[in-house]
Amino acid sequence: MCGIAGFLGPGAPRVVYELLLELQHRGHEAAGIAYLLGSRFALEGGKGLVYEAIGVHRLPASAGLAVGHVRYSTSGPYGRLYQPLIVDAGGVYLAVAFNGNIVNYRSVAREHLGGLRLDWDAWVLAALLARLYGEEGSLADATRRLYEVLRGSFALVAASSRGELLAARDPHGIRPLAYSLGDGYAAVASETAALEALGFKPRELGRSMMLYCDPSGHCSVEQAAPPAEQKTCIFEYIYFARPDSVIDGVEVYRARVEMGRRLARIDDVTPDIVAPVPDSGRAAASGYALEKGRPLLEVLYPSRFRGRAFILPPGVRVERVAKKYGILRSAVRGSRIALVDDSIVRGSTASRIVALLRGNGAREIHFRSASPPIVCPCMLGIDFPRPSELVARGRSVEEIRRIIGSDTLLYNTVENVRAAVGIGVCDACFTCRYPRLVERYVSEFTRD
Ligand code: SF4
Structure with missing residues (x-):
């Protein structure tokens, strides 16, 4: 289990930092933020809690796009890895973070990534998104194709060096994902309570739903693939999520x-x-x-x-x-x-x-x-x-x-x-x- 966050708008890295603090209960092992500086992403992160892993004073107030992650490892080795991952999609860079497990990542690596030997599902997801981005030219189109291939639980946030922001949720809606849209900003977080804590009005992304903000900053929410039967993880309600969050319309408390x-x-x-x-x-x-x-x-x-x-x-x-x-x-x-x-x-x-x-x-x-x-x-x-x-x-x-x-x-x-x-x-x-x-x-x- 992990927590993810993203922000498009003024002061993005610091907003994401604050969102990650509100999502700290979803992962204590590591934390990271990727933010767009010019045409490249800078990465700040490492082992430990958000305030240990990320130097908030180093986050530039000027950056306008960022994504972040708190890690609780359910795949890959303990204690050595953190997200977001930054990948080259043919001259455009992507910063990718996700919560969940891609259960077919070995088949995906074999069949869609030319047998690349990647032993962590996050790497497979990021590499696949980069490949599809190279073919499609936008995060929205690449993500639509992602749904055809990936199987598992995923709540995903990604940004591109062209200025796009994307959030997407798996077809069963196993992991939660929420967003907020307002005048000149888009915010994404794993849980509604994190958005509310920062004063944003949260809405939830449904099964196979995608929030996409294009390089001009225009944002829309759409059904990216057919939804499957609703299968929200019951452990989110039992243990994992904050009691003040709402997941699929149900207050956790x-x-x-x-x-x-x-x-x-x-x-x-x-x-x-x-x-x-x-x-x-x-x-x-x-x-x-x-x-x-x-x-x-x-x-x-x-x-x-x-x-x-x-x-x-x-x-x-x-x-x-x-x-x-x-x-x-x-x-x-x-x-x-x-x-x-x-x-x-x-x-x-x-x-x-x-x-x-x-x-x-x-x-x-x-x-x-x-x-x-x-x-x-x-x-x-x-x-x-x-x-x-x-x-x-x-x-x-x-x-x-x-x-x-x-x-x-x-x-x-x-x-x-x-x-x-x-x-x-x-x-x-x-x-x-x-x-x-x-x-x-x-x-x-x-x-x-
Ligand atoms: S309900 Fe159990 S098996 Fe299903 S996603 Fe949650 S923890 Fe995993």
Whole structure:
């Protein structure tokens, strides 16, 4: 998963920088901004958070076109790569950034790029766009042809040294993408909340939709290819996106609260208190507590500055989970606690928190997952592609409970989370049924 942003208008690099700060939750590994200076792109970026990777004082106020990216790697090696990528499209340069996974990138490299040995899907996408641009002469026409070839999840932003800006979303709409158009500017961001934070009025790009601004600055939105069945990633609602974002017309916070409410309805246990696993378990926990009529108490206190454990590279992740929480002992001691998290992926966070609460005198711990068991790998942009990492795969709920160490364990149902979102979603990590256009390529996608 990653975040992308783009801006056409005065002060573009700094606007993109601000948008990336608002999208920081979508990637902590690396960040970059490409901005147009004369007829060339300059690139600013590297490892780390936005403010670590990009020297804001070096971003020129004069540049009028920029695209940017925050990286959470789901393809390519950890820690060494960042976007945007800059490619030569026959004398015109393109700056390209995307969020998602191109599941057929090896076939694309073989069949459309003369067997080029590229082992990262972002390189394949950028190289293909450059080739098509060379043949078509505009980002809009090149992107229309891109849809014929690429399979996977992609929310894409690109700019050309001729002054074009483009944003496009895959046919199933798996990853979110929003934009804003106004007097003399066009803004693009992965999530509506990022645009709103900067005062822009956001709109969403639908499935196979494309925003294109030509070199004169005229912008239009069009259907670039036939849309496929709506399959927005359900994990955007469960964990990934900001709660104040709206994705395909559904407010993320509202969906999370509804998941918690529906989970409470199938739960026989009535706890003394309901405690969220911060931060992403909070909204589901409040829905659960509302439905149960029990008090919602924050008993775990993470440092605000450590970042999200789930989207960190594996080695760093374990260490940070261990150090992450302080505890409110007075509320924990002697209590029967319903501990609500958004999901259980590897089980490492859950077992450490349960041990922490037990060590601080909790009487009973009832672990509640707002999502169903995750049993299949995601090849579409969330980093749990290795089946062996999924604690629920091949195990019964009782076996997982023993690993976690809680008194009881309850998962939400697939029907409940679908109903909580209320639109067509990809829920393949629970059902192993991938969206139609990608299913035959899923087995071909492996991470090097
Ligand atoms: S498999 Fe799961 S995480 Fe991946 S896109 Fe589908 S719903 Fe999202």
